[in-house]
Amino acid sequence: MSHAPYGDAEQGTLGTTSTQITLIHDLTSEQRPVGIDVFPLASKTAARLPKPKKFKASNYVLFIIWFNVYRRFFTVVFTLNVVGLGFAIAGLWPYAKEHPGALVLGNLNFAVLMRNELFGRILYSSVNTCFAKWTPLWFRLGCTSTLQHLGGIHSSCAFSGVAWFVLMLVNQYNAKHLYNDSILAFGVITVILLFITLLVGLPWVRNTHHNTFERNHRFFGWSALISTWVYTLLSTLYDVSDRRWDHTFVYVIHQQTFWYNMGMTVFIVLPWLCTRKVRVDVELPSPKVAVLRLERGMQQGLLARISRTAIMEYHAFGIISEGIHAKYHYLICGVQGDFTKSLVDDPPRMIWTRELKFAGVSNTSTLYKRGIRICTGTGLGSALSTCIQSPDWYLIWIGSDQEKTFGPTVNGLIHRHIGPERCLLWDSKKQGGRPDTMKILKEVYDYWQAEVVFITSNYAGNAEIQHGCKTLGIPAFGTLWDF
Numbered sequence: 001m002s003h004a005p006y007g008d009a010e011q012g013t014l015g016t017t018s019t020q021i022t023l024i025h026d027l028t029s030e031q032r033p034v035g036i037d038v039f040p041l042a043s044k045t046a047a048r049l050p051k052p053k054k055f056k057a058s059n060y061v062l063f064i065i066w067f068n069v070y071r072r073f074f075t076v077v078f079t080l081n082v083v084g085l086g087f088a089i090a091g092l093w094p095y096a097k098e099h100p101g102a103l104v105l106g107n108l109n110f111a112v113l114m115r116n117e118l119f120g121r122i123l124y125s126s127v128n129t130c131f132a133k134w135t136p137l138w139f140r141l142g143c144t145s146t147l148q149h150l151g152g153i154h155s156s157c158a159f160s161g162v163a164w165f166v167l168m169l170v171n172q173y174n175a176k177h178l179y180n181d182s183i184l185a186f187g188v189i190t191v192i193l194l195f196i197t198l199l200v201g202l203p204w205v206r207n208t209h210h211n212t213f214e215r216n217h218r219f220f221g222w223s224a225l226i227s228t229w230v231y232t233l234l235s236t237l238y239d240v241s242d243r244r245w246d247h248t249f250v251y252v253i254h255q256q257t258f259w260y261n262m263g264m265t266v267f268i269v270l271p272w273l274c275t276r277k278v279r280v281d282v283e284l285p286s287p288k289v290a291v292l293r294l295e296r297g298m299q300q301g302l303l304a305r306i307s308r309t310a311i312m313e314y315h316a317f318g319i320i321s322e323g324i325h326a327k328y329h330y331l332i333c334g335v336q337g338d339f340t341k342s343l344v345d346d347p348p349r350m351i352w353t354r355e356l357k358f359a360g361v362s363n364t365s366t367l368y369k370r371g372i373r374i375c376t377g378t379g380l381g382s383a384l385s386t387c388i389q390s391p392d393w394y395l396i397w398i399g400s401d402q403e404k405t406f407g408p409t410v411n412g413l414i415h416r417h418i419g420p421e422r423c424l425l426w427d428s429k430k431q432g433g434r435p436d437t438m439k440i441l442k443e444v445y446d447y448w449q450a451e452v453v454f455i456t457s458n459y460a461g462n463a464e465i466q467h468g469c470k471t472l473g474i475p476a477f478g479t480l481w482d483f
Contacts, residue, residue, distance in 0.1 A: 052436040057467035065466055069145045070480070073152025081107065081160035085167060100168035101232065105260030107161030108228075112267040114154035117274075117358040119267070123147060124301075124359040128366045137451055141475050144364040144452070148477060155201070162194045178240045186231040193224035210337065214313030225268060232257045274356040275310060282347035285407025289378065290333045290343040292317075293409070294353070297326030300385035301363025304331060307352045308342070315339050318382025318456070319357065320413065323389055332381035332410065361454060361477050362386045365393060368451045372396060372444060374437075374465065379456030379479075380410065386454070388417040394448045395422065396440065400429040422448070437461075438468040445474055455479065 057065075084103070088096035096103060113119050127143045169187045172179050199205070200216040236252045237245050252258055283291040292306075298321040305314040321329035333340045365371055365386045373383040374396040387395040395418055402425060403411050414423065424444065428434050445453065455465050455478040462478040469476035 052434060052439075057471050061467055061470045065463075065470055069149035070152035073149055074156040077153055077156035078160055081156075081163065085163060088167065099256060100164065100171070101235065101257040102260060104161050104164045104168060105228070105232075105257055105264065107157040107164060109260055109264050109267070111154050111157035111161060112264050114150045114157070116267045117271045117354065117356050120147075120150070120359050121356070123150075124363045128364060132367050133369055137475075140364075140367040141452065143367060144361060144477060147359075147364060148361045148480065151480070158194075158198060158201075162191065162198060165191050165194065178243065180234070180238055180243075180245075183231065183234045183238060186227060186234060190224060190227040190231050193220055193227055197221045197224055210315075211313050211339075218311075222268075225265065229261055229265075232261050271354055271356060274354050275352060276355050277310070277350050277352050280348060280351045282343060283407055283409055284344055284347065285410075286405045287344060288335050289405055289407070290335075290340065290347065291407060291409055292331040292333060292343070292351070293328050294331070294351075295328060297321050297324045298329045298357065298385070299324050299363075300389040301360055301365060302357040302385075303360050303382070304329075304357055305354050306331070308339075308348060310352050313339070314352075314354075316358075318360065318362075318379075318385075320381055320384045320388075320410070322413070322417065330381075330409065330413075332378045332406065334378035365390060365454065368392075370394075370448055370450045372441070372448060372450045372453045373456075374398075374441060374453060375456040376458065376461055380406070382456045383454070384410075384413060387422070388413065391422070393422070394424075394444060394450065396424050396426070396444060398426045398428065398435065398437065400427060402427050437465060438472070441465070441468070442472060442474070451475065452477070 084093065084096065087093040088100075091097070124147060127147060131140060131143055133140075165187075169184075169191060172184060172187065176184060197217055197220040200213055200220065206213040206217075233252065236255050236257065237247045239246050278294060281293040283293065285291065294304075298319050300321070302319045303316045304319050305316050307314045317331040317333055319329050319331065333343050335341050335344055360382060362373070362382060362385070365373075370392045371386075372394045373386050375383040376398045380397055380399075383395065383397070387393045395414070397414075399405070414425070424440065426435050426440070441453065444450075453465075453469055453474055453476040455462055455469075455476060457465065457479065459479075466476055466478045468474075
């Protein structure tokens with residue numbers, strides 16, 4: 001299988017020499033598992049390996065992977081809302097006519113809730129506690145897939161909420177003689193703000209212009225929340241029957257829309273109450289990677305959001321930790337943009353972070369009896385904790401000049417906590433090229449008797465491994481870019 005070209009952090013620091021750590025798992029030893037090919041240790045003058053054969057997936061596999069649970073959630077939720085809109089327009093749904101604001105804010109509440117860190121942690125914890133290991137594999141795979149793709153509900157409810165808002169506003173303009181101009185004006189302002197929030201949250205903007213997404217999605221979203229509050233209060237205080245502002249505050253707090261707004265506000269504000277400025281130590285093993293050390297141990301499968309400012313763009317990184325009782329946790333930050341470059345050029349002593357960390361797909365590793373964590377380059381940051389904290393997980397790490405690029409801290413964590421029987425490091429510089437990734441993965445999968453594979457790689461590498469796993473019937477979960 002042809003693996004995608006490595007990014008800067010994955011290429012390593014070329015032209016340097018370092019101690020050979022290519023394979024912790026020396027399969028040439030007498031402990032070599034049956035059925036796994038030997039990957040001999042490379043010398044400094046290793047011959048260049050032939051280019052791995054490209055793995056080609058069928059159109060069926062490509063479609064199944066593309067139409068993932070994220071898109072299925074989006075399709076189902078948005079379709080149900082479209083049907084509801086149709087009934088409302090046709091006058092066949094009295095509730096939609098009497099309480100249009102509740103349908104708007106109900107959808108927006110679910111959209112915000114799906115991205116709330118506390119709600120996510122509660123969901124992951126509940127599933128991991130109740131269903132770990134004893135339930136059928138298909139059920140546990142379904143739990144992981146559902147939790148990983150909650151973004152499909154987030155985006156579909158956001159689009160649906162805006163659609164309901166547009167319908168409500170159109171109906172108000174059709175009877176504009178009943179409404180005060182301020183209500184109609186704030187309705188238009190709110191729809192515009194929500195629409196801009198949707199646009200800057202599209203996957204293309206989020207993935208190719210991340211700073212633009214972070215700044216605008218957040219600030220237009222906050223502006224939309226404030227505008228929604230103003231619109232809701234104006235609409236509720238105004239009595240269309242006599243066209244007077246004679247509804248009392250007691251009347252307001254008895255309306256559904258008031259409490260929907262209150263709930264949405266709590267969901268948005270709560271994570272920000274956990275934001276703190278904390279001490280950070282930065283290790284620079286190479287010009288392409290910064291390893292951040294922060295206080296406090298963490299459970300496996302969590303990600304941290306960090307920023308140089310309290311409210312500007314936040315960037316997410318996988319957390320490496322030896323456990324909840326450890327003194328420190330670590331973040332591997334590969335130089336890919338302005339923010340990560342600044343960590344190398346101007347290492348901070350203090351950094352802003354949310355103390356309430358959010359759960360990633362690796363957090364569901366406790367559901368499985370045995371699994372494989374395969375990653376490339378800086379993807380190790382999201383993978384290593386799972387393998388450190390559980391002896392039932394096997395680590396495959398593919399990169400170049402790993403010891404020199406990632407330094408003694410990261411490599412020391414691997415050596416101290418992961419035995420040679422469950423770790424394979426492929427250093428493409430020392431091995432003379434990239435491996436046949438699917439060949440390695442399939443052999444380790446059979447040897448380890450794994451139930452699932454978690455993948456962290458760049459976009460092309462992630463896609464190729466997922467295609468290969470789906471074709472071979474190996475349950476696998478990769479990195480998301482469509483949330």
